Amino acid sequence: MLEVFSLSKTYAGGTKALDTINLEMRKGEITFLTGHSGSGKSTLLKIISGEESCSDGRVLFQGQCLTTMAARQWPKMRRKMGIISQDFKLLMHQNIRENISIPLEVVNTPRRIMRRRVDDMLEQVNLGAHAKKLPSQLSAGQRQRVVIARALINNPLIVLADEPTGHLDPKEGADIARLIEDMHQKGATILVATHDHQWPERIGQRPIYLHEGRILDNPVMRVG
């Protein structure tokens, strides 16, 4: 479903963030990206979601080449992706319900259906009691759950999650991790970037380890 071929990215400042990355994901898989801060995890996710351009290589999603796709095709493509970014990008002037509804509004979902879907989603992420609050009135973990709810509301084909458990206390982090594992159990395809080495091991997954923009094949070579 998702294929990355010798992808490289050099930022305008000259930082080589990604160096010939190869990656393949099948439908229903969960894949973990780990690595030190600055190893290029976010950059890889941003290129897949079209937020950044790449310098070299290709990304195929459902057989379509994302790296050469015309700009006007991106909106449609993004509707198939659930993006959970490090910067939450929540609308601070709108309440939780409204924030979660945005992806549905964009595709002109009828009000009645929208209400039901948002109610369901609020239940799933355990935010039912906070629907009318503004993001500024929530804790970091609750806000993270709003971002997850917004990413999932449209039943995306793939979820791109950047540090969904970062900056959270262990309990909240564990809650979010469970939420994402549940999504995987229900059949979602998920690519997660995380600092947490234990998380993939806990559920028997071998993470992809990024170091200075390269994938380290042998976990023994892990530095630090």
Next chain:
Amino acid sequence: MLYFLNKAFASIRQRPGACLLASSTIGAALTLSALFFLSVNNVQALTAFWSKSTFISVELIDNLSQKEIEFLANDYQKMPEIKEAAIVTPEMAWARFKAKGPKSAALLEGLEPSILPTTIELFLDQTYPLEKIAELSQNMEASNHVRAVDYGQDEYGQLHELLDVLRRTSHVLGVLLSLMAAFIVANTIGVTIYSRQDEIEVMQRVGATPGFIRAPFLFEGGIWGLFGALMTISLLALADYFMTPHLSKILSPLLQGFRLEFIDVSGILWIGTFGILLGLSGSLFSVSKILGRKV
């Protein structure tokens, strides 16, 4: 459509300050421009007012017999442009001058009516441009019974050049002023919309098309423009109500019956249209600038 309008109103409700700022900037720009164009309009109307006349006064030489005077008046009467030719004897002119007030009467103290010339006053059947009247007057002056012809050419001549300069510079000034107004409005709207970049980015992230993102901003810009136009119209109406009577009173001896022009229905429509256009184009420009960057 309704959805976008709803969104625009919701956003205005969320940030009334931004709306007020954008609207009043548009309002100020419109008011400035409107005041400028009103002055230009009035100057132009004034020029037109002065450059047209319906009245010629023909001053005859002394010592013409009654018959000769009547003969001449008769001649004038037959001209197609002239509705009426009235003979004003020195005595009539004397009486008229005295009737103007005690000051005028005092001026005539110790003088005789016969120092005044006989004139024939010609009332034209309609207003004619100055050139036409000048031509008529020249023909009349050619007669050796006529000493001078007066149709206000002296007053007009003095003002003519001044008005001409004003009219020509007004075009340049008008363009400069409009550019300045557009620049300020674009900047204010730019800042207002820039502060909502996050909103645009979120919309892009969840797969909204550029058109979908732009629409509510356009509506909002239009609404700002409408508010701005309403402010301008109210300001001008207030100014008209409180100031025009005073201005007219001050200027009336100079203007002799000329009425100051103010905004009318078409002016209001123009202001409304320009306001909405300013708001629309300002927000279109700003949103497109943000959308143009790859996110």
